Amino acid sequence: MTRTIAAIYAGIVFIAAGGTVPAVELLQPEETAMPSVVQVIQPQLEILDRPVIIQVQVDPTLGVDTSMRILCATSAYRGQVHVEKQDVGITLTISGEIREVSQGKILVSFDVEAESQDVSGAAGFAGSGAAILQPAKSKTVLTVGGKSLILTVTFPPEEALAERAPGK
Secondary structure: OHHHHHHHHHHHHHHHOOOOOOHHHHOOOOOOOOOOOOOOOOOOOOEEEEEEEEEEEEEOOOOOOOOEEEEEEEOEEEEEEEEEEOOEEEEEEEEEEEEEEEOOEEEEEEEEEEEEEEOOEEEEEEEEEEEEEOOOOOEEEEEEOOEEEEEEEEOOOHHHHHHOOOOO
16 A cells, blocks of 8 residues: 555656656556556647737726736736735736637637625626637627626737847
8 A cells, every 4th residue: 555655646746747657657556446547637838939918907997907918928828916905905817728720810718716805805706718819909708797807919029029039
């Protein structure tokens, strides 16, 4: 039993470090009904052909400005903003994937959660979805409880990317 626990621990450490190995090589079941093959599902990050900026806004605002811009170099993105104003604390979290599906069309999936905490208690909203966006055109992608999530995608100017390139 101790050998099996050690093998499971070694497998978890190996997978966390980015490796994948069939469970048969890591685990030798000791006369149990455990299956001999374990499949690890791991999302694959893709490098985007060109960086994309996602601007996130909530309208009407949650009491304070929680808008944010997220610079995406990979297909997966995540952003969070927390603002304190007087006796109100607002947290807005968004994550998802982004893909350029054709010239001028970007598919953005999202999981968003907003939470507002004040003296009267907590309130907020959460939602998931996806939308096809055109660069520089804002789009309302979700409306919950009178609050709308507005996303805008843009591409950074080529000059800005060239200035930040290594060796410059």
